[in-house]
Amino acid sequence: MQTETLLADRYRIGPLVGRGGMADVHRATDVVLEREVAVKLLRRGEAGRADRARFAREARAIARLDHPGIVKLLDVGLDDEQPFLVMELVEGRTLADRLGEGPMPAEEVRRLATQIAAALAHAHSHGVVHRDVKPGNVLLGADGRVRLADFGIARLTDVTNHDTTVDGQVIGSPAYIAPEQVAAEKVGPEADVYSLGLMLLEALTGRRAFEGTGVEVAYARIHSAPDLPVSLGPMWVGALASMTARRPADRPPADRIGELLTSPPAYEPEATEAITVLPPSRRRLQVRIGWIVAAAAAVALLGLMLVGPSIADHADGTAAPPAPTPAATVRHPKPTAVPVRQVHHVVAVHRHRRRHAHHARHSAPRRHPHPHPHPHPHPHPPGPAHHGGPGHSKGHHGKGRGRR
Numbered sequence: 001m002q003t004e005t006l007l008a009d010r011y012r013i014g015p016l017v018g019r020g021g022m023a024d025v026h027r028a029t030d031v032v033l034e035r036e037v038a039v040k041l042l043r044r045g046e047a048g049r050a051d052r053a054r055f056a057r058e059a060r061a062i063a064r065l066d067h068p069g070i071v072k073l074l075d076v077g078l079d080d081e082q083p084f085l086v087m088e089l090v091e092g093r094t095l096a097d098r099l100g101e102g103p104m105p106a107e108e109v110r111r112l113a114t115q116i117a118a119a120l121a122h123a124h125s126h127g128v129v130h131r132d133v134k135p136g137n138v139l140l141g142a143d144g145r146v147r148l149a150d151f152g153i154a155r156l157t158d159v160t161n162h163d164t165t166v167d168g169q170v171i172g173s174p175a176y177i178a179p180e181q182v183a184a185e186k187v188g189p190e191a192d193v194y195s196l197g198l199m200l201l202e203a204l205t206g207r208r209a210f211e212g213t214g215v216e217v218a219y220a221r222i223h224s225a226p227d228l229p230v231s232l233g234p235m236w237v238g239a240l241a242s243m244t245a246r247r248p249a250d251r252p253p254a255d256r257i258g259e260l261l262t263s264p265p266a267y268e269p270e271a272t273e274a275i276t277v278l279p280p281s282r283r284r285l286q287v288r289i290g291w292i293v294a295a296a297a298a299v300a301l302l303g304l305m306l307v308g309p310s311i312a313d314h315a316d317g318t319a320a321p322p323a324p325t326p327a328a329t330v331r332h333p334k335p336t337a338v339p340v341r342q343v344h345h346v347v348a349v350h351r352h353r354r355r356h357a358h359h360a361r362h363s364a365p366r367r368h369p370h371p372h373p374h375p376h377p378h379p380h381p382p383g384p385a386h387h388g389g390p391g392h393s394k395g396h397h398g399k400g401r402g403r404r
Contacts, residue, residue, distance in 0.1 A: 006031070007084060008077055011039055020152065022051045027089065030074075037074060040085040054152060055083050061154040062087075064126045069119030071139065071149045090149075091142045095203070096135035103206035106236070110261050112138075113200050115146040117257035120196065123148075124189040124254055127157040131187060133195035134176045135202070155187065174214040179246055182218045190248035193257070197226075197243030204232055209244075235261065 006012055011028045017038065018025035028039040042055050055078070062073040062085075075086035095112070098104065104112075116138060123130060130137075130151060137150040178194035181187055198209050209226035210217040226244055228237050239260040245251050252260060 007039065007041075008075075010075075011037065011084075011086065013039060013041075020150065022152070023055070028086075030086075036089045038071075038087045038089045040087065042083045044082055052078075052083060055085070057156070058150075058152045058154060059085055061123075061128045061151045061156060064128060064156075065123055067119055067122040068145060069115050069147055070123065071147050087149075090139045090147055092140045094136050095138035095140060095199070098140060099135050099203060099206070104203045106204060106233070109200055109203045112146055112203065113196070113261055114258045116148060116196060117254045119146075119148045120189070120192050121253070121255035123154075124192070129155045129157060129187060129189055130192050131155055131181070132173060132176075133192050133199065134173045135199055136173075138199075157188070174217045175208055175210060177218075177221070178248070179221050180248055182221050188248065189254065190251045193243050193251045193254055194245075194248075196254075196257070197240050197251075201226055201228070201240055201244075204236065205229065 007028070010030060010032050012031055014027040014029065016024055017027050023040050023042050025038055025040050028037050029035070030037050042051065059073065059076045059078060062070070063076075066072075071090065072088045073085060074088060077084045116133075120130065120133070128151070130148065131153050132150065133148070137148065139147045139149050141147060176195040176198050178187070178191035181191055202208050210220050212220070225246065226240075228240055230237060232240075239257070242250065242252055242260065243257070
């Protein structure tokens, strides 16, 4: 698009400042009011009927909201050949840009969390669920204000359509969506709280709670809880554990998050190293994993006893230096939707392999009868046991304990 294009005889389109899955965001000038704005344009030739419907839903969602922590909608054009939204221009950068520099101070994260939670509470009270809370949709204004943007996949709770997938793909960014979004269950305000919890944990530690491909992180979301280092302090551990609870009903509403981040929890962790805090619904899984880890540790210990001194030690008896710790730099690749079929396929393959292994362990091999009196040659090289030696009493067809 030309940089001097005048949209709707009013907006002079400027440079590109952002790009989403179906639309581009440009800096623009409102020639009527002589002010700088942000214009979100649905891309030509790529948008179908579903994209236009989502674009219109975003406009209706933002139009319901009036909060200093949410980007304001100034104008809209939905009937044009190229639909557009005009919003306030926020000078600054995204939280994703900031996290690329490493972890943030705890007090700064607390102020960030309080502002985002207040914006979400306002949206939830007006029947809007964001469904895509992530660092790329949080704008850090040069004026110090934090704003929540991009309501492109928001859901209106008073609308009967509870879609959780689009064209067979899970709605949301894989690294931050809630377990119920992965499972294609009904999504409510609790999903935004879960996503906010993961985002705050990343801001504090400098790393994402779940890493890998889209299918891998989606599968892990259902079967594991994020690691919450005790070094964060009891307030953060307690707040993040409740925000990222597996069951939506166990998570606090957005309007209580500020309270959780200003008061100590009801318990004090006793451990002095990083632990994984799991909600009650995951305790049985934790016990099973504990037995597996204990068995693996016993095998490893037995191997060390048989082999001798650790190969990690130097010849002079001094311990080898520890491996260098990687820099706390987080990359933020463009998020991709998670195909529901792939997630279900991973689960199905996992279950099939477990059943096959169980059957192989408990099923004895069958021996087919020979069609003639002489047996077929044995597939293994002949040995003493096949020629009347030890282990082959009374011949192959006798009643003794011959090799089978």
